[in-house]
Amino acid sequence: MRTKVISVVLCLGVILGLTLLPGAPLKVTSANPANEWGFEIQPSVTGVGWDEDFTVNAAVVQQGDGNSTSWHMYLLFDPTYLEVTGIDTPSTLPTGDTPDVELGVPAWDNTAGWAKHGYSRPTGGSEVDTGFVYCTIHFHSKSVNGASYLNFTVVNPLNQTDILDLHSTDILNWDYVVNGTVMVGTPSLTVDVNPAGKGDVEIEGVIPGSYPDTTSWSGGEVVDLEAIDSVAGWGFANWSGDLSGNTNPTTITMDAFTKTVTANFVELPPDWGFEIEPNMTAVGCDEDFTVNAAVVRRGGGNSTAWHMYLLFNTTYFEVTGIDTPSTLPTGDTPDVEPGMPDWDNTAGWAQHGYSRSTGGPEVDTGFVYCTIHFHSKNVTGTSYLNFTTLDPRYRTDILDAASTDVLNWSHVVNGTVEIGLPAISVSPTSLSFTTTEGANPAARTLEVWNSGYGTLSWSLTDNAGWLSENPTSGSSTGERDSVTVSVNVAGMAVGDYSAIINITGSALVEVPVSLHITAAAEAVIPGVLGVPAIEVLPAGLSASGLSISPQQVQPGQEVTISINVANTGGETGSYNAILYINEVVEDSQTVSVAAGTSKNVIFTVSKSQAGVYDVSLAGQSGQFEVVGGGLFGGGLGTGGIIAIVVIVIALIVAVIFILRGTARPE
Numbered sequence: 001m002r003t004k005v006i007s008v009v010l011c012l013g014v015i016l017g018l019t020l021l022p023g024a025p026l027k028v029t030s031a032n033p034a035n036e037w038g039f040e041i042q043p044s045v046t047g048v049g050w051d052e053d054f055t056v057n058a059a060v061v062q063q064g065d066g067n068s069t070s071w072h073m074y075l076l077f078d079p080t081y082l083e084v085t086g087i088d089t090p091s092t093l094p095t096g097d098t099p100d101v102e103l104g105v106p107a108w109d110n111t112a113g114w115a116k117h118g119y120s121r122p123t124g125g126s127e128v129d130t131g132f133v134y135c136t137i138h139f140h141s142k143s144v145n146g147a148s149y150l151n152f153t154v155v156n157p158l159n160q161t162d163i164l165d166l167h168s169t170d171i172l173n174w175d176y177v178v179n180g181t182v183m184v185g186t187p188s189l190t191v192d193v194n195p196a197g198k199g200d201v202e203i204e205g206v207i208p209g210s211y212p213d214t215t216s217w218s219g220g221e222v223v224d225l226e227a228i229d230s231v232a233g234w235g236f237a238n239w240s241g242d243l244s245g246n247t248n249p250t251t252i253t254m255d256a257f258t259k260t261v262t263a264n265f266v267e268l269p270p271d272w273g274f275e276i277e278p279n280m281t282a283v284g285c286d287e288d289f290t291v292n293a294a295v296v297r298r299g300g301g302n303s304t305a306w307h308m309y310l311l312f313n314t315t316y317f318e319v320t321g322i323d324t325p326s327t328l329p330t331g332d333t334p335d336v337e338p339g340m341p342d343w344d345n346t347a348g349w350a351q352h353g354y355s356r357s358t359g360g361p362e363v364d365t366g367f368v369y370c371t372i373h374f375h376s377k378n379v380t381g382t383s384y385l386n387f388t389t390l391d392p393r394y395r396t397d398i399l400d401a402a403s404t405d406v407l408n409w410s411h412v413v414n415g416t417v418e419i420g421l422p423a424i425s426v427s428p429t430s431l432s433f434t435t436t437e438g439a440n441p442a443a444r445t446l447e448v449w450n451s452g453y454g455t456l457s458w459s460l461t462d463n464a465g466w467l468s469e470n471p472t473s474g475s476s477t478g479e480r481d482s483v484t485v486s487v488n489v490a491g492m493a494v495g496d497y498s499a500i501i502n503i504t505g506s507a508l509v510e511v512p513v514s515l516h517i518t519a520a521a522e523a524v525i526p527g528v529l530g531v532p533a534i535e536v537l538p539a540g541l542s543a544s545g546l547s548i549s550p551q552q553v554q555p556g557q558e559v560t561i562s563i564n565v566a567n568t569g570g571e572t573g574s575y576n577a578i579l580y581i582n583e584v585v586e587d588s589q590t591v592s593v594a595a596g597t598s599k600n601v602i603f604t605v606s607k608s609q610a611g612v613y614d615v616s617l618a619g620q621s622g623q624f625e626v627v628g629g630g631l632f633g634g635g636l637g638t639g640g641i642i643a644i645v646v647i648v649i650a651l652i653v654a655v656i657f658i659l660r661g662t663a664r665p666e
Contacts (some may be wrong), residue, residue: 036064037163038176039073039134041150045255047183050143053085056150056180058117058134060163063176067127070120070164071134072102074155077113078148081184084108084115086138095126101378106135116159127166145185147219147258152177183219187254190214191225192262199236199265200228200248215558225250227263232365237266246319271299272367272398273411274308276385282418283379285378285453288320291385291415293352293369295398302362305355306369306397308338309390311348311382316419319346321353321373329367332360341370351394362401376419380453385415423452424505425638431501433487434516445512446483450476456505464499466492467513487515494519538548540569541593543577543601544616551624554610559624563617565591566598575600580616 017556024140038061048054058073087106093099099119108115117135121128154160163172189202192212200207203215217223227236238246241260252261273296283289293308323339328334334354343350352370356363389395398407427447435441446469449455458481459473466488474481485501497515502508538551545564553559565575572595578588586605593599607613607626608629615622 006074010653026598027529032461036173036176037061037066037068037131038063038173038178039152039161039163040176040178041152041180042133043220044178045183045220045253046180047187047221048141050185052141053138054141054182055136055138057136059131060128060134061131061176062129063173065129066171067165068163068171069127069166070118070168070406072116072118072160072162073134074116074153074159074161075114075152076149076153076501077115077139077182078146079110079113081142081144081146082113082139082149082182083110083142084137085140087115087117088136089117089119090133090135091124092493093121093128093132094132095121095128097122097125114159114357120164139182141182141184146183147255147257148184149422150180150182150184151178154249159565160178181220181255181348183255183257184324185219185257186216187219187221187257187259188214188216189223189252189254190258190260192260194240194264196260198231198234198267199263200230200346201261201263202226202228211484219254221254222251225252225261225263226383227265229265231265232297233268234265235268237264268299270301270400270406271408271411272296272301272303272366272406273298273408274387274396274398275411276387276415277368279413279415281415282420282453283376284422284452285376286452287376288373289376289417290371290373291417292371293387294366295363295369296366296411297364298408300401301406302364303398303406303536304362304401305353305403307353307395307397308369309388309394309396310350310372311386311388312350312374313381314345314348314416315377316379316381317374317376317382317417319343319350320375321371322375323371324352324354325368325370326358328356328363329365330356330361330363332357349394355399374417376417376454376511380420381418383417383419385417387412387414418453420453422450422454422456422506423450424456424458424503424507424509425451426503426509429509430511431485431513432516433514434518435487435489436518436520437492438489438520438534440489441487441515443484443486445536446477446485446501447480448474448483448505449480450478450505452506455562458503458505460501460503462499462501464497464513466515467499468500469501485513489515489517492517541565541573541575543575543620546615546617546620546622548615548624551622553624553626554628555608555610555626556606557626558604558606560602560604561615561617562600562602563620564598564600565593565618567595568592570595577618579603579605580614581605582614583616604638 040059040061042057042059046054046056058075060071087108089099089101089106091098100122102118104116106117115137152161161172162170165171190212191203191208193199195203196211202225203213207228220229229235229340234622236248239250240262243250243252243261252259253387275294275296277292277294280290281289295303295306322343324334324336324341326333335357337353341352350372376594387396394408395458397405400406431444433441448458455475455477457475460469462469468486468488470484494517499513501511501513502513543563547562549560561579563577565577567573574590575591576590577586579586587603591601593600610626610628612623612625615624
């Protein structure tokens with residue numbers, strides 16, 4: 001029986017312990033610590049000018065597990081470029097201990113070019129299990145261009161770099177030692193292109209005016225480079241010099257004082273195309289319009305003859321003419337082939353062909369091949385403009401000097417023409433003016449534009465003598481026309497007026513206009529004809545009487561918060577009441593309060609978490625409290641303690657019952 005009692009009591013203790021006591025975090029330590037630590041110069045590359053002070057950090061970096069207890073640094077630098085002016089050490093280790101600085105360190109020698117520093121944890125102090133800034137080294141650069149190393153090294157037991165553990169074992173892993181470089185002076189980057197004139201290079205987004213281009217940068221600076229195919233028929237191939245490969249765009253790091261980069265370009269194989277420009281055209285019905293057929297050079301090689309055969313849909317438009325350029329890009333006069341240009345508005349095609357003049361230079365660039373004039377019909381719809389080939393005479397091709405077709409059909413861009421009706425759009429769709437008697441309100445702007453096809457012609461009128469508009473007519477192919485709308489209230493009495501602006505275009509658009517005229521305020525002049533003037537005061541709104549009820553509630557129970565807004569002015573006014581709970585916007589209401597009256601603004605809120613809530617409304621503040629919340633909500637509280645007591649009593653009763661039931665009669 002004793003065993004049962006002990007078991008029950010232990011169970012009760014475990015239950016209460018799990019219920020009431022927070023769990024302590026467990027620290028898991030690796031069974032096989034790597035003991036791999038490193039030393040680093042941070043930053044590893046530093047660029048400075050002449051005769052400048054600067055600092056770098058020597059940092060202990062933990063790459064594996066295990067603890068360290070003492071640290072020694074021996075750092076070499078080039079005294080041609082640098083000298084040490086001081087070394088700062090941390091006042092405490094990461095464990096909070098004050099380091100034990102070794103005798104004779106920190107120290108440095110600006111003739112031999114070294115700096116050393118060492119310290120360890122205090123006797124009995126905590127072992128260090130994380131990285132930290134070991135020391136900060138102050139340098140001064142000399143007036144010499146060049147790069148100095150900052151190298152951790154070992155010379156002898158007194159001049160060495162190591163990290164020791166509690167057993168004085170060196171746990172420094174030299175694979176994790178990061179040395180540094182200091183660049184003194186101004187590095188330069190020279191960028192060139194090859195062959196000259198066959199491409200460009202953007203340096204930090206800017207194309208130089210000439211090549212080779214030399215610019216100065218800070219030591220260690222990363223420079224963005226991008227080769228640009230700026231010459232037709234030539235494309236970027238690769239980088240050479242201090243960059244290699246064909247990654248584009250790319251970067252180069254200025255970690256040397258002189259760097260040279262060349263962007264190499266190659267001539268692309270013959271690869272020409274035909275394009276309709278613009279390839280998407282929108283016009284209205286019964287309108288003249290033009291498109292260009294253009295020869296586009298996509299690759300290398302020359303061209304000597306060009307032929308176009310273009311299909312279109314005669315349901316929607318017809319050709320009225322074809323213009324050809326008077327000269328080729330080389331300056332030659334084209335040889336127009338017999339029977340061309342020509343077109344057929346029944347079958348729906350247009351053709352045109354010409355070649356370079358006999359003995360003239362070959363063409364090595366794109367150009368506008370011809371301009372085609374069309375006229376749309378009174379039919380809405382969409383038509384194609386497609387280059388095609390039917391036979392040797394009716395074909396689209398581009399020939400080189402050997403009469404080889406160099407047209408790449410993947411570079412042929414056909415066209416589309418949409419024919420539709422104009423559509424009138426107006427903004428805003430209504431206008432409203434408010435003013436006082438005898439004072440003209442500010443003018444307003446009305447916009448009219450064509451949101452459909454082609455050209456929209458519009459005009460407007462109004463039905464009120466007090467309205468005026470400028471301009472009263474215009475046309476739009478999509479751009480917005482601005483109309484200034486003005487009001488003249490001369491001779492008009494206090495009251496409300498309305499009018500309509502009628503805008504005629506593709507349809508009639510009516511824009512309602514309202515005008516509200518109020519009486520002008522008069523000054524109070526006592527004794528004039530024995531009748532005092534009346535002054536109309538503006539709205540005067542104020543809030544007072546913050547009420548919070550009830551001020552103590554259970555979770556989820558509603559709290560009513562209200563305030564009274566009064567208007568002591570002469571006009572109706574609006575008041576925006578914003579309720580803040582714990583400095584966060586909870587709700588807001590806008591109320592309209594007539595002159596000489598007041599109105600209550602009422603909010604209802606509820607909160608589920610126990611606690612005190614700060615209320616702010618209209619500059620007034622208060623509080624309400626949510627109490628209770630169960631056994632574990634917001635802490636144990638009185639209810640929680642009572643519940644635990646009940647559980648304990650119930651368990652004791654259960655133990656007594658078990659004891660009685662198992663007792664043996666004597």
